[in-house]
Structures are given as C-alpha cells and as structure tokens.
Amino acid sequence: MPRVCLNQSDEGLRKSSHMLTLPIDTHLVAGLTISVAFSLALLTLPWIAKTRGLWLLSLIAAAFYYWREFVGFVLVGGISFLAVIWLSKQAPQARRWRYACFAMLVLVAVFTCGRLWHWDRLWYFPVTGPLALYSLGMWPVLRLITLFWEVGSGSVAAPLLSQYVLWICLPLTLGSPLLRWSQMPGVFLPKPAALKSALWWWEAAAASAKLAVGVSLAPGQALLASHWHSHFGLNAVATFLTGPFGFYLTNAGYLHWMQLLGGLCGINVPESYNYPIGRENISAFWMNWNMTATFVFRDYLFYNRWGGLTYNIYFNSILLFTLVGLWHAANFYWILWGFLHGLLFVTYLLWRKFGKNWSHLPLRGTRVANLAARLLTYFSVCMCWYLPSKILQKLAAL
Amino acid sequence: MTPSADKSQQQRIEEVIRRALKTPASGMPAPLRMGSTPGWDSMGHMMVVMELEKEFGARFPPYILPQLVDVPSIAKALQRPA
Numbered sequence: 195m196p197r198v199c200l201n202q203s204d205e206g207l208r209k210s211s212h213m214l215t216l217p218i219d220t221h222l223v224a225g226l227t228i229s230v231a232f233s234l235a236l237l238t239l240p241w242i243a244k245t246r247g248l249w250l251l252s253l254i255a256a257a258f259y260y261w262r263e264f265v266g267f268v269l270v271g272g273i274s275f276l277a278v279i280w281l282s283k284q285a286p287q288a289r290r291w292r293y294a295c296f297a298m299l300v301l302v303a304v305f306t307c308g309r310l311w312h313w314d315r316l317w318y319f320p321v322t323g324p325l326a327l328y329s330l331g332m333w334p335v336l337r338l339i340t341l342f343w344e345v346g347s348g349s350v351a352a353p354l355l356s357q358y359v360l361w362i363c364l365p366l367t368l369g370s371p372l373l374r375w376s377q378m379p380g381v382f383l384p385k386p387a388a389l390k391s392a393l394w395w396w397e398a399a400a401a402s403a404k405l406a407v408g409v410s411l412a413p414g415q416a417l418l419a420s421h422w423h424s425h426f427g428l429n430a431v432a433t434f435l436t437g438p439f440g441f442y443l444t445n446a447g448y449l450h451w452m453q454l455l456g457g458l459c460g461i462n463v464p465e466s467y468n469y470p471i472g473r474e475n476i477s478a479f480w481m482n483w484n485m486t487a488t489f490v491f492r493d494y495l496f497y498n499r500w501g502g503l504t505y506n507i508y509f510n511s512i513l514l515f516t517l518v519g520l521w522h523a524a525n526f527y528w529i530l531w532g533f534l535h536g537l538l539f540v541t542y543l544l545w546r547k548f549g550k551n552w553s554h555l556p557l558r559g560t561r562v563a564n565l566a567a568r569l570l571t572y573f574s575v576c577m578c579w580y581l582p583s584k585i586l587q588k589l590a591a592l
Numbered sequence: 593m594t595p596s597a598d599k600s601q602q603q604r605i606e607e608v609i610r611r612a613l614k615t616p617a618s619g620m621p622a623p624l625r626m627g628s629t630p631g632w633d634s635m636g637h638m639m640v641v642m643e644l645e646k647e648f649g650a651r652f653p654p655y656i657l658p659q660l661v662d663v664p665s666i667a668k669a670l671q672r673p674a
Contacts, residue, residue: 497634
C-alpha cells in the first residue's frame with residue numbers, strides 16, 4: 195500500500211511503497227501545537243475574541259502551519275473569496291445555483307490538476323527563498339466547496355473578509371475536521387471554566403491516550419512494512435492490526451483534541467470519529483468514520499439526481515467513493531481504494547434489498563451472525579487498504 | 593396557511609413518510625425524524641423524497657434534500673417558491 199500520511203499533506207501518498215505506514219506528519223505536530231497555543235491565547239487574553247485580534251491570530255497561525263505554502267494558500271483563498279462575493283450578488287436563485295455548481299466543478303478540476311502536475315512545487319525567490327504559489331489541500335478544497343454550495347443555495351450569506359479569514363485560517367480546523375461556514379459561530383465566547391470540569395480532563399486523557407497509542411504504533415508498522423514480503427504473519431498484523439488501528443487512533447486522538455480545545459474557545463467543533471471499528475456493516479462504518487467529511491460527500495453526491503427525475507443509488511455510491519478516493523490523492527491506488535469501497539457499499543445495498551428473501555439462512559439474527567457481520571465489515575475495510583497495491587502490482591507485472 | 597390546513601399538510605407528510613418507509617403508523621415513534629425513525633437513514637431518505645415529490649407535485653432542488661430531516665423542515669421546504 196502507499197504510505198498513508200496522518201494529515202492533509204499528501205506528499206507521501208504520491209510515493210508508492212507497499213504497505214500502510216504511519217509517519218509522524220509535521221502537519222499533525224504543527225496543527226496540535228498551533229491549536230494549543232491559539233486556545234491558550236484566547237483563554238488568557240479573552241479580549242482578543244472581541245477584536246480583530248482573533249482573525250489576525252488565526253492568520254499568523256495559518257502562516258506557521260503552511261509555512262512555505264502560505265503564499266499559495268492566501269492566493270487560492272483570495273481568489274475563492276472574490277468568486278464567492280461575486281456569486282452572492284447573482285440573482286435569481288436558479289442562476290446563482292448554476293454558477294455555484296460551475297464554481298465547484300472548477301475547484302475540483304483545479305484541485306485534481308494541481309495534484310497531478312504538482313502545482314504546489316516550490317519556486318525560488320531571491321529575497322524570501324523557496325515559496326509555493328499554489329496550495330490547495332484536501333481540507334481547504336472541501337471547505338471551499340461547502341462555502342460555494344451554501345452561498346449558492348442561498349442558505350447563508352457570503353462572509354465578510356474578516357469572517358472568511360478567520361474561518362479558513364482557524365487553527366482548530368486547519369488540517370481537519372471540516373467546519374462548514376454555516377457551523378461557524380458568530381461570536382467566540384471562551385469557556386475557561388471547562389478546565390475545572392473533571393469530564394474535560396477525563397476526555398483529554400482519553401484523547402491523549404488514543405494519540406499516544408496511535409503514534410507509538412508507527413515505528414512497529416514501519417518495521418513490519420520493511421519485512422512484509424518475507425512473512426505472512428507480519429503482513430497480516432500490519433494489514434489488520436497496527437496499520438488500521440495506528441491510523442484510526444492517531445486521527446481520532448488528534449481530532450478529539452480539536453473538539454476539546456474548540457470547547458474551551460467557544461467553538462463547537464463537530465465530532466469526527468464515533469468508534470467506527472467494529473460496526474455491523476459498511477454503511478454504519480462510514481456513518482461513524484471521519485464524519486465531517488463523510489456527511490459532505492453524502493449530502494452533495496449521494497443525495498443527487500444529476501438533473502434527472504429519479505436517482506440511481508448504486509451509481510451514486512460508486513461515484514461517491516471513487517471521488518472520496520480521488521480526494522485523498524490523485525493516483526490509481528486511492529481511486530481503486532474508493533472504487534472498492536463503492537463496490538462494498540453497493541453489495542451492502544443489494545443485501546439490504548434482497549437479503550430478506552434469505553431469512554431461512556442458519557443463525558440469521560443471532561449474536562453469532564451479528565459478530566460475524568462486524569468481523570466481516572472490519573476485514574473488508576482492511577482489505578480495501580491492502581488490495582489496491584496488490585492489484586496494481588499484478589497489473590504492472592503484466 | 594391556516595392552522596387546519598397546516599395540520600392537514602403535516603398529516604399528509606407523515607402519511608407519505610410512512611408509505612415511503614413501508615412501516616405502519618403504529619410501528620413508528622413520534623415525531624418522525626431522519627436517523628431516529630426506523631428505516632429513515634441515508635438510503636431511506638431518497639425514498640421519502642421521491643414519495644413526497646409524487647404526493648405534492650413538487651421538485652426539490654439538490655441543496656434542499658439534506659435539509660429534509662423531519663416533518664417541519666419538509667413543510668417549510670414545500671412552502672418555498674419553486
């Protein structure tokens with residue numbers, strides 16, 4: 195499998211190795227550090243929340259987070275803001291929505307081409323040194339799409355510049371999770387009293403434990419990855435245990451921390467993971483895995499009739515998951531990963547529709563069948579990580 | 593809309609949801625809501641939408657569909673100008 199980074203940086207995803215490895219991404223460390231610093235500043239200097247200091251603080255945080263990509267991030271964000279403002283002035287509603295759809299398609303095309311042709315490569319400038327003049331990561335692109343969708347549909351008004359800067363630069367959501375513009379609070383009311391609550395510290399301990407266990411699995415996974423050709427057992431451990439759990443726990447711990455820090459800052463950061471491992475079917479797995487992103491894909495693609503009167507749930511499932519794969523990285527591994535998830539989902543839909551005819555199957559509805567369903571779901575999800583690299587290897591060998 | 597007409601529409605919407613989800617009135621907890629009503633999940637949602645459009649002769653734009661999560665939100669969407 196290709197290397198899977200823990201955060202939005204997809205550089206590792208472009209390089210093909212053979213197993214799910216878990217490097218400690220610099221964006222993860224930077225995101226956590228910046229978010230803690232931002233929250234502390236807001237708690238110790240609450241007047242910042244009432245002034246322009248808040249968006250200035252967020253802008254500085256984003257500059258540290260993106261570093262050499264910051265200029266590109268500002269340029270892409272600036273052009274998108276101008277487009278949103280222009281869009282919000284269009285009337286009537288039907289025309290605004292058509293333009294919003296066009297803007298979203300352009301954004302997706304730019305995002306994909308940018309990844310294919312590495313538009314984010316560094317340019318050298320005599321005074322500043324190397325800088326990227328383009329940056330559009332997987333979370334910013336999703337955030338901008340939701341903004342075009344919401345403004346285009348007329349459900350929200352276009353943000354002011356200061357609100358927009360705060361929204362796209364908010365440290366708690368820079369690398370994920372997704373906070374839609376409509377979910378952004380108008381006023382930030384820091385809640386330092388939460389620190390006196392035992393529940394907050396209990397949750398902080400849980401988030402830290404998830405993060406610690408997830409991160410500590412990384413060296414083991416790297417070791418297994420280096421020996422994976424030689425031993426079936428090591429391969430199985432890496433595919434079904436250290437890889438998936440390391441990835442899940444690291445992300446879940448990080449995003450749990452974002453929620454806790456958001457609570458202190460007076461921002462309701464939506465939940466991202468709700469114990470997805472061990473769910474009874476693939477639908478339940480996705481309903482609880484990376485939820486902020488999953489719900490956007492569901493709302494925008496699954497509930498879509500593409501202009502027709504009826505809809506095709508199977509086509510939408512395949513398309514949705516293939517695009518989720520493409521969102522992770524523009525390479526065949528991730529496209530295949532998404533396609534396999536789409537097939538899994540279609541299989542589940544067919545089972546749901548026709549499975550009632552097989553009510554005579556032994557053990558149907560028993561605890562044993564329930565346990566088997568949970569194991570099968572987990573096995574299938576792991577195989578979707580594992581199989582694409584094997585398929586691509588076989589194809590390359592032809 | 594008068595209160596009686598409002599109530600009538602609400603009842604029609606509830607009937608349509610039950611019909612779409614193929615569940616008898618006695619088998620559904622009130623109030624009807626996506627996520628908590630049996631069968632009204634991501635897959636059942638589009639069945640509800642199609643049945644509503646058929647019943648009320650409406651056509652919901654794509655950006656409305658995720659918002660149709662309960663009877664009041666459906667009633668509100670039905671009152672929107674086409």
